[in-house]
Amino acid sequence: MKDTIVRASMKLFEERGFRETSIQDICDAVGVTKGAFYYYFTSKEELLMEIHQQYIDDLLNQEEKILNEELSASDKILGVMSLLMDSIRNNRAAARIFFAELRQLEGERLAAIITKRRTFRTNVEGVVRRGMETGELRDDVDPGAMTMAILGIVNWSYQWFQPNGKLGSLELARQFHRMIMSGIGKGGREGLKP
Amino acid sequence: MKDTIVRASMKLFEERGFRETSIQDICDAVGVTKGAFYYYFTSKEELLMEIHQQYIDDLLNQEEKILNEELSASDKILGVMSLLMDSIRNNRAAARIFFAELRQLEGERLAAIITKRRTFRTNVEGVVRRGMETGELRDDVDPGAMTMAILGIVNWSYQWFQPNGKLGSLELARQFHRMIMSGIGKGGREGLKP
Amino acid sequence: MKDTIVRASMKLFEERGFRETSIQDICDAVGVTKGAFYYYFTSKEELLMEIHQQYIDDLLNQEEKILNEELSASDKILGVMSLLMDSIRNNRAAARIFFAELRQLEGERLAAIITKRRTFRTNVEGVVRRGMETGELRDDVDPGAMTMAILGIVNWSYQWFQPNGKLGSLELARQFHRMIMSGIGKGGREGLKP
Amino acid sequence: MKDTIVRASMKLFEERGFRETSIQDICDAVGVTKGAFYYYFTSKEELLMEIHQQYIDDLLNQEEKILNEELSASDKILGVMSLLMDSIRNNRAAARIFFAELRQLEGERLAAIITKRRTFRTNVEGVVRRGMETGELRDDVDPGAMTMAILGIVNWSYQWFQPNGKLGSLELARQFHRMIMSGIGKGGREGLKP
DNA sequence: AATGAATGAGTGTTCATTCAT
DNA sequence: CATGAATGAACACTCATTCAT
Known part of the structure; x- marks a missing residue:
């Protein structure tokens, strides 16, 4: 049930946006009453958190696998880019919410997601930096900027x-x-x- | 006064988001009553439109100048990228609203902005295509995808x-x-x- | 000018109703600003009063003429009915406002119009009563009720x-x-x- | 509760008029909050529709009974007139709203009520026409006009x-x-x- | 005689959330 | 587990009216 609600809300959030979707809309889509919703979630924000969490955790898991493989910097970068493109393809709704509705989280929840996002980025930056150190990549450009460029393209x-x-x-x-x-x-x- | 309202609202929209900022918030920031707001704007959406319009029109103007210069494809691409980075730097609030609050426009207004955005992108794509035709750029990659990559980095x-x-x-x-x-x-x- | 405003507002009040027509609507129709409106009228209600006044005064004038003629009760009743039907035909907008928007007047203004309306009715009732007394009309029905019936038909x-x-x-x-x-x-x- | 709201609003609409009565007024009278109102009605217009609907449906039901009886045209006309007078007496508020606030309905709702009103009238006109055909009533007057006269008196x-x-x-x-x-x-x- | 800017109180409506059952 | 009724605070928007110029 909880998962049914998450999936239905993801669809609606993607189509209309988080703020523009009411709890009632979600309940109508699932076919339950608002009481049921609040049995599974303590607030609308918690539902959004769930979506963010699932998405970023999945990304981090997959990123870790790539990072642990014996690959060149170039191949690791390719791996991460493929990973992000794939996740945008297969998980379009979640991706859209993840990129567009971060702002709707507040306080601790916001901090938790930001931290994980930073981890993901820092990991990529690590690959770039090491590539520069080993001589695989040019070192006359800023590694942070290059990381943001790489992520910007796919994001x-x-x-x-x-x-x-x-x-x-x-x-x-x-x-x-x-x-x-x-x-x-x-x-x-x-x-x-x- | 109209301009004062636009500027104050840009600040608030950037900080909290369009939906999260009420007309009352804007009026409080400016120090006028709601009646005054509606003397200058027919709706909240019209205010948002004003911001979008100003931003994209400015971008299109500057883009046109670059396109009309006698420059290599590479230099034109540099020009457009600088233009976008500059506008994000100098016009941070407007840029943020422009990228994050497109969805809040509806109907004709939305269509008008989408058209202008498409024009901006198509112009860049034209530069890339011509660069490939003249041999200045590699032609074993998709020009559309490369354009999106270029814009993705800066946007x-x-x-x-x-x-x-x-x-x-x-x-x-x-x-x-x-x-x-x-x-x-x-x-x-x-x-x-x- | 004052008359231009009255005429334009009558048209609008008839189409949309008094409450549903804003001062701005009237000003737009006439092509003046709100300031001009308030130069000629102290309030929206005063404008409505003007319309009521003109209408009922005209009716009372015409009724008086009929009453002063040397006619049978029957003919006087026909005269009053024709008068009302004519005024509804020729002055459709004013008639509609007169019958439907009395409620929008308040206090003294309301009292003044009610008094005149009562006079009009009492005059008709006088005709009926006298007709009964002289034997021209049946006297086994209530004169007040018959008067209301007569006026109900035409109104x-x-x-x-x-x-x-x-x-x-x-x-x-x-x-x-x-x-x-x-x-x-x-x-x-x-x-x-x- | 829904019925409580309907009854309270009928009283207020009769006293002050539909437009002049705010949702807040109704809620204050009933002792609930606006949220409760919108739990039962989707809009103020829907509430008005409810009142119209109840009134005209009741009228049509009673009219049908009279029409189905074995009565002369004269008696059927008396029946309908009594019916309307009674309903105005017993249901004063609803009657007043029914006659004075039709205009406040729009679109489909307005059309639905107009259709039912027309049915009521057409039924009376049918009685008058048949009375003329059978020779019970004079046939040197217009049946439509006579119907309007009959209804005008009582309405x-x-x-x-x-x-x-x-x-x-x-x-x-x-x-x-x-x-x-x-x-x-x-x-x-x-x-x-x- | 008329304008344009501004007010302030109010309107209908929405919605996340609560809670007794 | 889940419902249905209800809350309360907020929201975008309207409008008759005022007034310095």
């Missing part, structure tokens, strides 16, 4: 990515990765100081 | 960019541009089909 | 009378008068106690 | 009828019926073509 895709488009999530991740690694300029490495 | 920065951070908006744009053009991989062009 | 017509219908106001008044005087029963005077 | 009474007056509703209906059937003129049938 932003929740705004436009269509699962039925001509490029799938994996193919997109590959092309993004190619750009990040080799650039799209043709004649050598312009912009690089010698 | 996403409204979520984390701090004007007081160690890297300024221009420096960030330059580093992002370098990544996009040359990649951050070191040993040649991995990922490229021969 | 109610503001709800349904269409100037373009197959029967004109004069023809309707005649048919109503015939019914009142002779009844619509055929075989003699049923219902009458011997 | 208008909601404006003046006092239950405590010297004439009761039944006695009034009888006197009105006598006038309609036999007229109040004394000397034969003036106005009749030979």
Whole structure:
């Protein structure tokens, strides 16, 4: 039941937004009364928290697996990008909520999610930094900025990515990765100081 | 007065969000009554529209200037990225509202803003495509996807960019541009089909 | 100007009702600002009063003429009925307001109009009473009730009378008068106690 | 509770009018909060609809009974007139609202009530027409106009009828019926073509 | 004679939440 | 487990009216 409510609300939150969806809307969709809702959740915010938690925990789990593998920095970056693109494809509603409705959390709940988000990002930044140290990646750019760029590319895709488009999530991740690694300029490495 | 209201509301919308800010909040901030607000705006949505309109119109104007200059594709891309980073830096509140509160517009207003946003993006895509045709840019990647990547990097920065951070908006744009053009991989062009 | 406002507001009050028409609506229709309105009227209620006053004064004037003529009770009744039907036909908006928006007046203004309305009615009742005394009319019915019936027939017509219908106001008044005087029963005077 | 609200609001609507009575007024009168009101009604208009519906449905039911009896046209007309006078006496508030606040309904609701009102009227007109065909009633007057006259007499009474007056509703209906059937003129049938 | 800006009290409506049953 | 009734605080919006200019 609790899960039924979570799933129904995810659909509604994606379509209309968190604030624009009332508890009544959710109850109507599930076919229960408000009393039932408050038996399973203490507040609307807790429901939102549940969604955030599930999403970020899943991401962190998968990220950990990639990080623990014996891979080059480049391949780890590809792995994380694929992971995010996939999760946006397969979990569109949750992804949208995760990126757009963080603000609706408050206090401790907000802090908890922010911490986990930071962990996810810091992990990627670690990969980038180590890649620079080992010489696999250029070290004349800021590792933090590059991390934000990498995440920006994939995270932003929740705004436009269509699962039925001509490029799938994996193919997109590959092309993004190619750009990040080799650039799209043709004649050598312009912009690089010698 | 109208402008005073717009400015005060931008601040509040940025801090709390559009839905979370009441007309009363805005009036309290400005020091007028609700009647005064409705003398200048017919609805809360109209106020939001005003903010969106100003922001996107300004962006389109500046984009046009860059597009009309005699520049390489690479430089035009740098120009657009700088433009966006700058506007996020100097117009933080408007940028945040522009990216996060599109959903709150409805009907014709929504359509009008979406159209302008699409124009902005299509213009960038045009630069990328032409760069590929002239041989300045690699043509083994999808121009649409690359455009989204470029815009994703800078647009996403409204979520984390701090004007007081160690890297300024221009420096960030330059580093992002370098990544996009040359990649951050070191040993040649991995990922490229021969 | 004052008259222009009265006429425009009558049209609007008829279409939408007094409460449902705002001062702004009236000003828009006339093409002036609210300041101008309040130059000519001290309040919305005063405007309504003006309409009531004009209407009832006109009715009272015409009624007086009929009453002063040398006519039978029957003819006087026909005269008053024609007068009311005509005024509903020619002054549809004012009539509708007069019958439907009395309630919107308060205090002295309300009292003044009620007094005049009573005068109009009492005058008709006087005709009926005298008709009964002189033997022209049956005296086995209540004169007050008969007066209310006579006025009810014509006053109610503001709800349904269409100037373009197959029967004109004069023809309707005649048919109503015939019914009142002779009844619509055929075989003699049923219902009458011997 | 729903019924309590309906009854309290009927009283207030009669005294002050629909527009002039706020939801808050109703809630204060009943002793509940606005939330409770909106638990039972989706809008103020729905409450008004409820009142209209109850009133006209009751009227139609009673009318049908009269129509199905084996009665002369004259008696059926008396029956309908008594019915309306009675309902105005016993249900003064509802009657007043029914006659004066139709305008406040909109769209489908308005259409539904108008349809039922028309049915009531058409039924009376049917009695009049058949009375003319069978020769019970004069056929040198317009049946539609006569119907409107009959209804006008009784409907208008909601404006003046006092239950405590010297004439009761039944006695009034009888006197009105006598006038309609036999007229109040004394000397034969003036106005009749030979 | 008329404007334009502003007020202030009020309106209908929404909604997360509570709680006795 | 779950319901149905009810709360209370807030919300966007309206409008008759005022007044300095």
